[in-house]
Amino acid sequence: MCIKFSSVTAVEDERWHSDGIVYPKPTWLGEELLAKLARWCVESRQSGFKSTLSLISIMKYSKVYQALKEKYKDMVKVWPEVTNPEKFVYEDVAIATYLLILWEEERAERGETAKQSFVDLGCGNGLLVHILSSEGHPGRGIDVRRRKIWDMYGPQTHLEESAITPNDKTLFPDVDWLIGNHSDELTPWIPVMAARSSYDCRFFVLPCCFFDFVGKYQRRQSNKTQYRVYLDFITEVGSACGFHVEEDCLRIPSTKRVCLIGKSRTYPPAGEDSVDEQRTRYMNGRRGSPASPPGQRPAPPPAGATAGGADGPQGRGALDSGARPTPESPAEGPWLSGFHPREKAERVRNCAALPRDLVDRVVLQVANLLLGGEHVHTQGSQSGSVKAWNRGGSLSLAEVAGQLDRETLQRLRRECGGLQTLLRNRPQVFRVLNGRVRIRDWREERLQEEKEAEAKRKLFSETFKTRICWFFAHHPDGCALPSDCCPFAHGPGELRPAPTTK
Incomplete structure (x- = not known):
């Protein structure tokens, strides 16, 4: 069965296949579709x-x-x-x-x-x-x-x-x-x-x-x-x-x-x-009425205006703003000052380029906050009782950010997504959902293993034991899982070589 939707709002649903056709899951059909159809039937708003x-x-x-x-x-x-x-x-x-x-x-x-x-x-x-x-x-x-x-x-x-x-x-x-x-x-x-x-x-x-x-x-x-x-x-x-x-x-x-x-x-x-001329006036008008930046000349007055009119400190842009090139404004310059084409080399701004010591320090600090102030170890520790394993609490991203120093926050704000992206880049340690972060409990992950897609399980097996378990190395109670169940290495002796990139 396949269902095609013509409504723009329908494409926001994650069930869209790449060929433009929806392949809904049975649970969605039974639990959500009928309610949506009933609501759409009585709605009178125009698209x-x-x-x-x-x-x-x-x-x-x-x-x-x-x-x-x-x-x-x-x-x-x-x-x-x-x-x-x-x-x-x-x-x-x-x-x-x-x-x-x-x-x-x-x-x-x-x-x-x-x-x-x-x-x-x-x-x-x-x-x-x-x-x-x-x-x-x-x-x-x-x-x-x-x-x-x-x-x-x-x-x-x-x-x-x-x-x-x-x-x-x-x-x-x-x-x-x-x-x-x-x-x-x-x-x-x-x-x-x-x-x-x-x-x-x-x-x-x-x-x-x-x-x-x-x-x-x-x-x-x-x-x-x-x-x-x-x-x-x-x-x-x-x-x-x-x-x-x-x-x-x-x-x-x-x-x-x-x-x-x-x-x-x-x-x-x-x-x-x-x-x-109308196009030029329209583009100039998009500049609003900002003060001319230092070193730039204010724009000439509009047609019919006097030299002492609106072109004082609150004049519109620079002389070449929106104007066609003149001898004083070469053809190579933009039609509107301030336009910059994107850079040839795309800057990575997903926290991946941050210094490793900064990332590790933030991860340890956030984990310490979630564990209620119980300091995490910096050396390996053995797993304690599973029942006594401290899974910590849950904090909003705003609460976590309030505990970080100003310099660290400024560096994170220069990255796309900031603190949230950094924490999501550490899925072994954290779960970030609906603006809140908590320690990931891998015992729960084992219960979901049967629901993983085949491709994900294949990738999981290729990376098995290729990195040290963060909880084994840092959590006060060690890892919640025994060594044979944890996908990460409990000590250097369990490490496997990482798969080579094809």
């Missing part, structure tokens, strides 16, 4: 999103999707990246299917036969570029970082490793479509770049992370979800750039599956100059 695939033929989509899924299914088997191959392969197949149908119907509307050209800005793994190119559309992808999978596509897939800064050097006058598939900081810029590339250039964006022209997007409303507000913002950007912006909902395994499309303009070609 804030379009119905799925509202702008194209669903019949064509289904046929093309199945054909492309079969054609590119082997990509799952050879995927060299660390990301989930099924999710990324089938998601890009679905996005490619949508674009192929959209472009086919556009050619029919325009009476054209030549397939549309494209540039994918922030193309990532490049699979979308590879599929569209293989289906006959001339195009290329650009991303700040090269991926391992790029070498597998062959010479017909054109991918470039380059940073993208929105300016007059990053225009594409000969391209039909600009694509932004989860393009992060470039997302609000893509309608602008399409509008300024040429009057015939169109755009397709699939927003994910929330970025403004410069920095993170700041939510200004509370009566809508953050996602809905951000989609409205990108729609507003497209409209300010002179596009008729259309919205649709894709059939992909993601909670962020609403796309925005600019296929046509709201003005004739002769109005380009006046509309571009």
